[in-house]
Amino acid sequence: MAELTARRLDESLAAFELALAGVNSTAAVEVVEGLLADGVEPVDVLTGVIAAAQRNVGARWQRGDWSVAEEHAATGVAAAATEAVARRARLTPITRGKVLVACAEREWHALPAMIIDCVLRADGWDTTMLGASTPPLRLGQYLQDLGPDALAVSCSMLGALPTTRRFIEASTTAGIPIVVGGAAFGTDDVRARALGATAWAQDAASAVEAARNLPTVVQVVPPLPDEAVAEQAALELSHRELAARVLADWRADPDLEIAEDAVTQTLHAVWAALLTGDPRPIPQTAEWISALLAARGADPELIADLGLQLRIHLRDYPLAHSLLTTSWPTSAPL
Amino acid sequence: MTSEETQRPYSEAPGGAAAVSGDYQADLGFAWPSMDTGTEPLIEAGPRAEIVEEVGLAMTGSLNLRRCVLQLLTGVQPEIADWAMVVLTNPRTGGLTLLGGEDPSAATKVSRRSVAGQALERILASGRTELLQVTLDDDGADGLATMVPSRTLRDQAAKLRPVDVLGLGLTARGATLGALVMVRGQGRGFTEADVALAEKLAARASLALDSARLYEQRSRVAAALQASLVPGALPVVPGADLAARYRPAIEQLDIGGDFYDVFAAGDEWLAVLGDVCGKGVDAAVLTGRARQSIRTAAHFERQPGALLSAFNTVFASDASDRFITLVCLRLRPADDGRSMDVEIAVAGHSGPVLVRADGRVEQLEIGGTVAGVIPDVDYPTRTVRLEHGDALLLFTDGVEEARGDDGFYGLDRLLRLLSEYAGAGSDAICAAVEQDVVEHLDGRSHDDIALLAISCGGVSGWQS
Numbered sequence: 001m002a003e004l005t006a007r008r009l010d011e012s013l014a015a016f017e018l019a020l021a022g023v024n025s026t027a028a029v030e031v032v033e034g035l036l037a038d039g040v041e042p043v044d045v046l047t048g049v050i051a052a053a054q055r056n057v058g059a060r061w062q063r064g065d066w067s068v069a070e071e072h073a074a075t076g077v078a079a080a081a082t083e084a085v086a087r088r089a090r091l092t093p094i095t096r097g098k099v100l101v102a103c104a105e106r107e108w109h110a111l112p113a114m115i116i117d118c119v120l121r122a123d124g125w126d127t128t129m130l131g132a133s134t135p136p137l138r139l140g141q142y143l144q145d146l147g148p149d150a151l152a153v154s155c156s157m158l159g160a161l162p163t164t165r166r167f168i169e170a171s172t173t174a175g176i177p178i179v180v181g182g183a184a185f186g187t188d189d190v191r192a193r194a195l196g197a198t199a200w201a202q203d204a205a206s207a208v209e210a211a212r213n214l215p216t217v218v219q220v221v222p223p224l225p226d227e228a229v230a231e232q233a234a235l236e237l238s239h240r241e242l243a244a245r246v247l248a249d250w251r252a253d254p255d256l257e258i259a260e261d262a263v264t265q266t267l268h269a270v271w272a273a274l275l276t277g278d279p280r281p282i283p284q285t286a287e288w289i290s291a292l293l294a295a296r297g298a299d300p301e302l303i304a305d306l307g308l309q310l311r312i313h314l315r316d317y318p319l320a321h322s323l324l325t326t327s328w329p330t331s332a333p334l
Numbered sequence: 335m336t337s338e339e340t341q342r343p344y345s346e347a348p349g350g351a352a353a354v355s356g357d358y359q360a361d362l363g364f365a366w367p368s369m370d371t372g373t374e375p376l377i378e379a380g381p382r383a384e385i386v387e388e389v390g391l392a393m394t395g396s397l398n399l400r401r402c403v404l405q406l407l408t409g410v411q412p413e414i415a416d417w418a419m420v421v422l423t424n425p426r427t428g429g430l431t432l433l434g435g436e437d438p439s440a441a442t443k444v445s446r447r448s449v450a451g452q453a454l455e456r457i458l459a460s461g462r463t464e465l466l467q468v469t470l471d472d473d474g475a476d477g478l479a480t481m482v483p484s485r486t487l488r489d490q491a492a493k494l495r496p497v498d499v500l501g502l503g504l505t506a507r508g509a510t511l512g513a514l515v516m517v518r519g520q521g522r523g524f525t526e527a528d529v530a531l532a533e534k535l536a537a538r539a540s541l542a543l544d545s546a547r548l549y550e551q552r553s554r555v556a557a558a559l560q561a562s563l564v565p566g567a568l569p570v571v572p573g574a575d576l577a578a579r580y581r582p583a584i585e586q587l588d589i590g591g592d593f594y595d596v597f598a599a600g601d602e603w604l605a606v607l608g609d610v611c612g613k614g615v616d617a618a619v620l621t622g623r624a625r626q627s628i629r630t631a632a633h634f635e636r637q638p639g640a641l642l643s644a645f646n647t648v649f650a651s652d653a654s655d656r657f658i659t660l661v662c663l664r665l666r667p668a669d670d671g672r673s674m675d676v677e678i679a680v681a682g683h684s685g686p687v688l689v690r691a692d693g694r695v696e697q698l699e700i701g702g703t704v705a706g707v708i709p710d711v712d713y714p715t716r717t718v719r720l721e722h723g724d725a726l727l728l729f730t731d732g733v734e735e736a737r738g739d740d741g742f743y744g745l746d747r748l749l750r751l752l753s754e755y756a757g758a759g760s761d762a763i764c765a766a767v768e769q770d771v772v773e774h775l776d777g778r779s780h781d782d783i784a785l786l787a788i789s790c791g792g793v794s795g796w797q798s
Contacts, residue, residue, distance in 0.1 A: 023759055025575065025791070072766050073758035077579075080761065097439055132765070135770060141586035145553050149439060173395040175405045180717045216438055217408035220395065240739060240776070306640030 009048035016081070020074040020082050028081040034148055042089050042122040045116045047204050049083070054111060065294045079111055086118045094139065095124035097149030099211060102130040102144055104153055104160035104167060112182055113154035119204045120152065120211055133233040136163060140170050141250070149174055150214050153184055158281050162232060163276060165224070168196045172221045177214040181207055184272065187282060189324035194276040196221030222276060231319050232274040235267065243267060248315050251305045262289045266310060270320045273327070284329035289331055304330060354676045368687065378765070381414045381528060386535045387740040390393035393542035400433070402546040406539050407516070408440045414532055417483060417491045420504075422512040423458060435487045442484045453480040453501055454513060461510040463533055465524060468496050477745040481515050494519035500529060502536040506544035514539065530571050549746045563622045568596050571603050573667030575759035575789040580735040583613040583782045591617030592730045592784035599632040604641075607728040607786045622657055624649065633790030638662040638679035639715035640706060642705065646681065648723065649706040659683035661728050665788065674720045674790040679713045681705040684731065687749065691723030691757040695749050720790035733785035740772040747774075760787035
């Protein structure tokens with residue numbers, strides 16, 4: 001049975017990716033509804049088809065095959081398909097408590113949160129989903145009005161980790177446990193734990209597992225190290241100015257359309273490393289930029305130059321400067 | 335009440351009752367969720383004075399009554415109590431809600447009658463403390479009945495072979511809103527000092543609970559009123575692909591001075607997007623009236639220009655001195671779903687942007703004065719045909735007037751962005767505009783922002 005499902009999912013994935021590429025919501029919805037009608041579990045449809053296809057969408061943009069708009073169009077179709085699964089999930093009787101599902105502020109990828117909302121609903125939770133980039137005030141209001149048993153926060157962008165931390169503070173101040181997940185946390189729980197999350201979920205299935213095992217009440221998180229917080233806040237305040245200066249001095253071709261993204265992501269990686277004490281986002285971002293440059297036929301030595309420019313422009317930020325000195329690759333990876 | 339138990343005011347509590355058995359935790363019979371705080375209190379030394387402050391602070395972090403109760407239950411266990419329960423009275427019905435025990439998130443409801451003549455009734459009536467001793471040879475369950483009016487909860491507490499049951503009134507701002515019942519197992523009676531500390535804690539907890547109760551009452555009223563003003567879910571319109579976004583100026587509200595509405599009128603579909611002057615709750619109330627008036631008018635008139643004229647007449651004669659800008663559409667998808675005729679009328683609002691599937695983008699210029707100012711106004715109606723993949727974006731001035739570092743967001747930026755999203759579908763269009771505008775703002779305050787996109791395309795059927 002499981003093998004049959006696996007083969008069925010593989011076939012469906014191909015049809016689903018075709019629907020994404022053709023911006024054809026009708027076809028995409030048909031694929032997932034067909035699977036559900038055949039008795040495939042919602043969580044398998046979500047992870048085996050929708051999330052799997054979405055990873056390829058991201059890869060296509062990264063390789064320069066798709067524009068941002070094409071990526072967004074495909075994501076819109078995937079959202080329509082997720083909503084179709086959610087309609088099915090909403091038929092599940094509610095047997096557990098309430099969960100509030102939110103994207104951190106500046107987190108515009110709503111799809112992972114929609115998927116988490118859907119799998120939790122299918123597991124019997126009464127879920128409320130707050131959409132992309134949730135303002136902290138709105139989150140606070142919902143935490144008090146709803147009084148949920150848990151908060152689930154999706155964060156795929158490193159730049160959204162600072163507001164994720166604020167969400168953790170808001171949630172735990174009200175005693176509400178918080179489970180976090182998404183690409184910004186990487187492949188282990190180091191960053192999630194550093195920020196004070198109650199639990200970390202690697203994927204949709206582990207989010208379901210984590211939600212089932214949360215404590216009823218948690219204590220408010222202790223403050224993060226003062227110096228690191230102060231430096232991250234200062235970097236965030238002067239972000240636009242810093243990004244513009246680094247971009248102006250970086251040797252990258254002014255027509256390289258990912259240049260601005262690369263600089264922004266690198267600065268965000270520095271924020272993430274400061275707040276979590278985990279330096280890995282910095283070399284990982286360098287690696288990501290290398291891939292973007294390679295896909296667009298740009299000079300790989302630009303990586304070393306970006307590191308140099310960052311060290312120059314961040315010389316007044318001692319912790320950030322030292323993180324870049326130790327963690328940014330000195331030469332382009334082969 | 336059985337004869338095996340004795341009842342006495344707490345001041346008669348015998349000294350030396352705090353003899354503690356080393357393995358009392360093994361008797362608990364259940365695991366309280368661990369909080370992994372790393373500062374597990376030394377229970378053997380008796381409760382610390384700081385616990386009052388700690389539990390009080392934790393409770394004030396929540397304005398939700400149930401969460402606040404959970405904070406209290408978690409806070410008192412195991413340092414003060416081996417088992418605890420909170421009783422809340424419903425001031426309207428007199429009914430009691432019991433929270434606590436092994437599954438603190440489950441609530442048990444019992445009637446006020448069920449506690450008649452019991453210790454719990456006295457505590458709820460007087461707010462005074464009662465300490466009850468259950469003798470050790472008793473199985474405890476019956477003796478607990480006077481404080482714990484639920485068989486299931488009683489059985490849990492009885493497993494501890496309880497010695498002392500302490501009931502404290504939760505009194506704040508002159509009213510007793512409930513009671514805190516704490517049980518201690520074998521060998522761990524409440525000392526006089528323990529009871530004094532528990533009373534302090536109860537007083538502190540009561541204030542937090544009462545604040546949460548007051549907040550919750552207000553919040554319920556607000557939620558009920560707000561629910562009628564929140565834009566409803568978009569209907570499924572055959573042959574059309576719809577999406578919308580709404581970001582109120584007052585971020586913690588779900589409502590504001592912008593609104594949109596898509597509804598069926600006979601076998602046709604009407605779509606409206608509007609902006610009442612002002613923001614916040616006052617403006618939202620007016621959008622509710624406007625939406626209702628339009629729906630009512632649509633029973634008699636569906637041609638957008640005529641509909642706006644009728645609406646304007648009603649709205650202008652209203653006592654209100656406020657005005658409103660609107661875009662009104664009638665959607666007529668072709669039977670084959672390949673095209674859609676859209677009739678458009680505008681009252682003092684930015685014209686919709688037409689995004690052709692091939693990337694051509696234009697703002698439709700359609701005249702018409704704002705509604706609600708002059709009684710008799712004619713609104714022209716313009717018709718555009720959408721082919722498969724074409725889209726119309728309706729938006730409020732919160733988009734153009736979003737003010738960032740380098741000035742207003744403006745129409746030019748919007749048109750440039752939309753040309754990249756030709757054929758991308760309504761959801762992608764709305765998501766892109768929302769993100770671009772909010773990032774342009776970069777954290778600055780903004781007016782209400784509403785978007786409604788209508789594309790001609792296959793039935794995607796997911797907007798339910």
